[in-house]
Amino acid sequence: MFTRKNQENNQEQPVSDAKAAEKDKPEGNASQEQEKMVPDNSLTSAFAQWVAESRASKSDFIVAMIQRIFQEGAARSASDIHFQPGRLGVEVRFRLDGVLHLAGMLPQSNVYQIAARIKVLANLVTFKQGVPQEGRIPSGLIPNVSREIRISTVPVLYGERIVARFFSSGNLYQLxxxxxxxxxxxxxxxxxxxxxxxxxxxxxxxxxxxxxxxxxxxxxxxxxxxxxxxxxxxxxxxxxxxxxxxxxxxxxxxxxxxxxxxxxxxxxxxxxxxxxxxxxxxxxxxxxxxxxxxxxxxxxxxxxxxxxxxxxxxxxxxxxxxxxxxxxxxxxxxxxxxxxxxxxxxxxxxxxxxxxxxxxxxxxxxxxxxxxxxxxxxxxxxxxxxxxxxxxxxxxxxxxxxxxxxxxxxxxxxxxxxxxxxxxxxxxxxxxxxxxxxxxxxxxxxxxxxx
Ligand SMILES: [Zn+2]
The missing domain is CATH 3.40.50.300 (P-loop containing nucleotide triphosphate hydrolases)
Known part of the structure; x- marks a missing residue:
């Protein structure tokens, strides 16, 4: 899927710098999850690669990138993906085995496009930015994502905070x-x-x-x-x-x-x-x-x-x-x-x-x-x-x-x-x-x- 080693020393990944993100924790919407977040180098270097590949793809960068994020979330068995806008950009975090990991950051200039793209997928009203909304992305709508994704949006200081929650299919028949x-x-x-x-x-x-x-x-x-x-x-x-x-x-x-x-x-x-x-x-x-x-x-x-x-x-x-x-x-x-x-x-x-x-x-x-x-x-x-x-x-x-x-x-x-x-x-x-x-x-x- 990706070669981690090649990405480790990549100079062109300032947007996914975990330390920079930590210094500038967004005010006003700090949550408990923030304390639990741990930097994860392999995820951040993979994220840089998704950015590069999405930029190189024929379709719109955000359309390609959002699709890739959901696909990677499903492939890595994430339970949630958080999109948290801050002063510097939109932090993307994956919850793996119950713990949030910072994957990387998308440019602040794309903040409305990111929310709009996710809302389109979840069949929500894109022009309403000031009110919380809830929706779902049906299983299969995104290629290779066979789990339903629940979306909730809440307006915050720098845009809309979006939490995407994967519905598990793995435990459907468990006793x-x-x-x-x-x-x-x-x-x-x-x-x-x-x-x-x-x-x-x-x-x-x-x-x-x-x-x-x-x-x-x-x-x-x-x-x-x-x-x-x-x-x-x-x-x-x-x-x-x-x-x-x-x-x-x-x-x-x-x-x-x-x-x-x-x-x-x-x-x-x-x-x-x-x-x-x-x-x-x-x-x-x-x-x-x-x-x-x-x-x-x-x-x-x-x-x-x-x-x-x-x-x-x-x-x-x-x-x-x-x-x-x-x-x-x-x-x-x-x-x-x-x-x-x-x-x-x-x-x-x-x-x-x-x-x-x-x-x-x-x-x-x-x-x-x-x-x-x-x-x-x-x-x-x-x-x-x-x-x-x-x-x-x-x-x-x-x-x-x-x-x-x-x-x-x-x-x-x-x-x-x-x-x-x-x-x-x-x-x-x-x-x-x-x-x-x-x-x-x-x-x-x-x-x-x-x-
Ligand atoms: Zn190991």
Whole structure:
């Protein structure tokens, strides 16, 4: 596709200079992603080559370049591509294995053409530059891009910030056993799925694969109904947006601008008496209450929720205003998950130290004497990582001690302690094992879990 070596010393690539870009971070639209961004030399040199080839092509430079960017994004399994206009130009960033990489910069003089070209592809109104818009580029519209791309545009200081999100086709048919859960968690997850009421909560920060887990659970439910139980359960989802179509499930996409709120929609839906209800994400008190009530009244509820670990998911639910009694009675299963990048097996470097090194995972101190570090090679696009691993902890709920702790609104650390006493393998222990086994690096654990 490209020869990286030839491009490394190319003098004609000032537009893709990562350092220059870093010095001039655009004001006014700084996002969390900015901190996570890491320079990636192989991607930046490839970008310079795409620029050169697009300039040399017969069609318009921007038309050719935008097409190339999407094609390369698809080929490299990017999950998102960001176009961020700044004072110096439009930064193009690829999210690979959950981390943003700066690919390069397109000239500021092309800022309107870039937005217009992407809007044309996504069937959006090109002359409206002052309002946010959402659209999609259908799979196949761009040659060699067989994934649908969702586009969102937001006006910012130097133009329009555009985020293109690839819809995954790779996990379309995945079942829970293919996601990488431990035997123990998988068993309890499947056991919870056989229940006819109660709530199953998949928690974690944004971008940790929660909806992939829920979709896999739904496929499991449909399959289980067909082959094991011989009955069919009515399964309905409320999603924003629908990420993958699942046979045997009625999926409803919640419209952003509709005036029916999620909790109201949930109440309407309950009148149709479904057996299984999926609420894409619980974000507010009315939804949390409506969902928990549904779980208490003979429906199996699956939902995702934003939390840093399984124990704090309970605390956050209580903070939202859900009654402890409701929570204790409705919760069937609570887990929290993360995705960590796997070290590239071709180039990782083993390190060791005679004195134990201290690392911090979610406020816990852990000692390690052996670990691996990322290096970067041809096989891994120079990033040192290749693919991701799921890490999950599940909080055991079935004990009087835990029930009482929830009823008494005990703090997160107490819930955590009870959980660990009941056999939960917590994130910090899982993290140490991943480091010692060389699956991932201490730096990646720090990036994913924080101090
Ligand atoms: Zn490598």
């Amino acid at each position: 829970p056993e293919e996601l990488g859960f431990t035997e123990e968690i998988l068993e309890s997850l499947k056991r919870a799925a056989t229940r006819t009421s109660g709530a199953i909560l998949v928690t974690g920060p944004a971008g940790t694969g929660k909806s992939t887990t829920v979709a896999a659970m739904l496929r499991h439910l449909v399959k289980q109904d067909e082959y094991d139980i011989g009955t069919v359960r009515s399964i309905v989802t409320l999603e924003d947006p629908i990420e993958s179509a699942i046979d045997g499930v009625s999926q409803i996409e919640i419209s952003q601008d509709g005036d029916t709120t999620l909790d109201r929609l949930l109440l309407y839906l309950l009148r149709q008496d479904p057996d299984v209800i999926v609420v894409g994400e619980i974000r507010d008190r009315p939804t949390a209450e409506a969902a928990m009530q549904a779980a208490l009244t003979g429906h199996l509820l699956l939902s995702t929720f934003h939390a840093t670990d399984a124990a704090s998911a309970i605390s956050r639910f209580l903070e939202l205003g859900v009654e402890p009694f409701t929570l204790r009675s409705s919760l069937e299963f609570v887990m929290c998950q993360r995705l960590v990048r796997r070290l590239c097996p071709h180039c990782r470097r083993e390190m060791s130290s005679s004195t134990p090194n201290t690392i911090h995972v979610l406020r816990r101190e852990k000692q390690i004497t052996k670990w691996f570090e990322p290096v970067g090679c041809e096989q891994c696009n120079g990033t040192g990582y290749s693919g991701r691993s799921l890490v999950a902890e599940a909080l055991p709920l079935k004990s009087d001690e835990m029930a009482n702790a929830i009823l008494e609104r005990r703090e997160t650390s107490v819930l955590q302690k009870i959980g660990e006493e009941m056999g939960m393998v917590p994130f910090h222990d899982l993290a140490v094992k991943l480091i010692e086994d060389g699956v991932t690096s201490p730096v990646e654990i720090l990036r994913v879990f924080g101090l």
